[in-house]
Amino acid sequence: MKYDFVIVGSGLFGSVCAHELTKLGKKVLVLEKRNHIGGNIYTENNNGIQVHKYGAHIFHTNDKVIWDYVNSFVEFNRFTNSPLANYKGDLFNLPFNMNTFYQLWGTKTPEEAKAKISEQRKEMDGIEPSNLEEQAISLVGRDIYEKLIKGYTEKQWGRDCKDLPAFIIRRLPVRFTYDNNYFSDNYQGVPIGGYTKLIEKMLEGLDVRLNVDFLEDKEFYQNLADNVIYTGPLDEYFDNKLGKLEYRSLEFRTKTLHKENFQGNAVINYTEGDIPFTRIIEHKHFDPVKTNHTVITEEYPSEWKEGNEPYYPINDDKNMLLFKQYRELAKSENVIFGGRLAEYKYYDMHQVIRSALTKLSKLEAIL
Ligand code: FAD
Ligand code: UDP
Secondary structure, eight states: OOEEEEEEOOSHHHHHHHHHHHHTTOOEEEEOSSSSSSGGGOEEEETTEEEETTSOOOEEESOHHHHHHHHTTSOBOOOOOOOEEEETTEEEESSBSHHHHHHHHOOOSHHHHHHHHHHHTGGGTTOOOOSHHHHHHHHHOHHHIIIIIIHHHHHHHSSOGGGSOTHHHHTSOBOSSSOOOSOOOSEEEOBTTOHHHHHHHHTTTSEEEOSOOGGGGHHHHHTTEEEEEEOSOHHHHTTTTTOOOOEEEEEEEEEEESSSOSSSSSEEEEOSTTSSOSEEEEGGGTSOOOOSOEEEEEEEEEEOOTTSOOOEEOOSHHHHHHHHHHHHHHHTSSEEEOSTTTTTOOOOHHHHHHHHHHHHHTTGGGO
């Protein structure tokens, strides 16, 4: 059987491509090395509770086209992410907003909070931030940096904040309103019934082979189709011949508890450096269900090594230089590379969908 496209990876990037190409009348084969579809957004049903197997996933976007696109497959609820931070037993609201400032300093008005922050960030006056520590202090000052950022970030990335790029922290909003919404986007939610349903809908009726590692017989699988879309790690495609790109990995420790409600919130971050996990997720609060049990996951960051899942690309100068060399090699391959791993990019879900749709629109010549 000859296909028009072999798609490597059934994550969001691969699944959007598979769906759109099938709609255009193309014959598509999806290969997935895991034993399930969905990549990192996969959810598993635990007696009614949708468990986010690879960490909490909240869909958020300002792009109405992308929001309508995902809602055309499954209905989303309105889940507003309002995580808490636990620092040495005290709780603080996130993202940094008037509630956090009140909890830290007792400030009650935006003027009081702004005055406090401007005093706290004085050491950065006139300095352009060049790393995450400087960026954080320049944004919210030293107190918040020490209590709510430093420990969490250094656990998460396994590096000193001075050695991390500033952009990581720019994702976090700072607000002078009493608003605990972690995201500023107009649209936000999770699919009712889980993300796996979303991917199942995208791949409905398509040929999908699980437990197949494309790289174990690249030539054979490449010959099954005229075109290949590859969403795995870019360096692995080239057999790591220029060296290894680095990632951050995570270990998820999931427990079922025989109680209705463990922590009263979907996400609680543990921001001190001495506690080895970064956060505890209580899955039932994303897509609320009435059950007598609950499922929680502790998230332990770890150094990536062969055999671990590569979750977060480390976009520092050293790795970006290597990535660009791989990207040059990729230009001479007759393969479309896309997604979080092949583009070595810290992508959110809405960005992955946008990127897949844009890449497909540029394929007009072969479609
Ligand atoms: P992936 O989901 O990684 O899919 C790639 C697939 O390719 C995988 O299934 C893999 O097994 C398969 N594959 C790789 N190599 C091969 C091979 N050789 N042969 C066959 N198959 C192969 N985004 C948000 O918008 N909101 C969030 O709240 C959010 N939270 C996150 C939390 C965590 C802990 C992490 C890690 C990510 C989070 N994201 C979030 C990002 C989101 O997970 C990604 O944007 C999205 O899943 C990327 O999709 P992808 O298809 O590019 O990659
Ligand atoms: N962050 C932090 N303290 C927190 C939460 C986040 O310092 O309590 C920082 C940290 O550097 C992290 C970044 O903000 O890497 C982005 O966090 P987010 O939770 O948005 O990222 P995710 O891990 O969900 O992709």
